[in-house]
Amino acid sequence: MVRAPVEFSGAPARMRSIAARMRVGVKKTRIGQLNTFLRDVRRHGWDDTLPSTAAFFPGDTAPVPEKLNRRLAEYVMAQVEAPENLDRWPDPAGRLIILILIRCGLRISSALGLEFDCLLHDGQGAPYLRYLNTKMKREAAVPIDERLEADIVEQQRRVLHRWPDGIPHLFPRPNSNATGQIPVQPTSFRGSLDRWLNSCDIHDEHGRPAKLTPHQWRHTFACRLINRDVPQEVVRVLLDHESHKMTARYAKITDQTVRRHWEQATKVNVNGERVTLDPDGPLAQAQWAKTRVGMATQTLPNGHCGLPVQKSCPHANACLTCPVFITGPEFLPELREQHRRTLTLIDISTGKGQTRVVEMNQQVLANLDRMIGEIEKDDLTPGAADAS
CATH class of the missing domain: 1.10.443.10 (Intergrase catalytic core)
Known part of the structure; x- marks a missing residue:
């Protein structure tokens, strides 16, 4: 005796309800299992009427959402x-x-x-x-x-x-x-x-x-x-x-590790003034976010740009005369090298009578002197090595 197929009223609705509650990862696993079954049907010749298009292809399933960090507090x-x-x-x-x-x-x-x-x-x-x-x-x-x-x-x-x-x-x-x-x-x-x-x-x-x-x-x-x-x-x-x-x-x-190092290190601007970041202040997170974006998108060989990325730079390549340029002890070797090259350029330009070039680079040299001097103070302070 062969039974006639039984139709269940409301089955599609129940299936949609189950699918809505099912996690994406579980759905992907079930679809993969079904895909394996369809492949085996063709491979073993269980049903010659099964078309080759009866399969799931890459992109047919929704991507598994990236999991949030699950570490314990x-x-x-x-x-x-x-x-x-x-x-x-x-x-x-x-x-x-x-x-x-x-x-x-x-x-x-x-x-x-x-x-x-x-x-x-x-x-x-x-x-x-x-x-x-x-x-x-x-x-x-x-x-x-x-x-x-x-x-x-x-x-x-x-x-x-x-x-x-x-x-x-x-x-x-x-x-x-x-x-x-x-x-x-x-x-x-x-x-x-x-x-x-x-x-x-x-x-x-x-x-x-x-x-x-x-x-x-x-x-x-x-x-x-x-x-x-x-x-x-x-x-x-x-x-x-x-x-x-x-x-x-x-x-x-x-970011919390990088932030710790950033807070501990001494930062100075082109005037040799210390740039402070209060980790507990009301703008701490906003300041931190701005600095991180600047470091990621506008990193310079001897410091970081502190200008919000929404603004254009009016100083072109003259970062060492820019009021929003920020540097620290990690760039001290580069600053010293640039100081040496600036002195050499001033000497050569003076010999050639290039007064305008000398004037421009004297401002750069003065800023370098202030920045290097302020950073070197911390190198002589106990515990400065740990902070950097």
């Missing part, structure tokens, strides 16, 4: 890393998993899948954590400190105490695991994590209970490195990213 991290809270974990293995996630930036699947023999040492005896990059399906290693190494060795002792013959995993499931062959599963760890967060009363800046995922510690690990001025290539290697594009997502927050 340091306010939350201070509570997470507090020793009294870490000690609330019901078992030392769970505590160690958190430390590995925070200090190594591993994905949860890589951390829970660590092999029992996961420690490596280089020629100087420095420890490394060897793990499987579950996304790229390859082995990788990340440097660790001696303290974390000692915690891992202690976990190995606990495992051997329960399974003297040895097992393959560093974090075996504690229950219903007589042979020790089953590692802790991500869903189980996430449940333990939620219970631990509740027991510690970890909350955000607004007093709300903190909600976090293990993967956010990977973002936090990377952002902390970027803000400590670790080069992006080094961060890429530590995260075992395939491309710089993957790591570049974390580099977007480095």
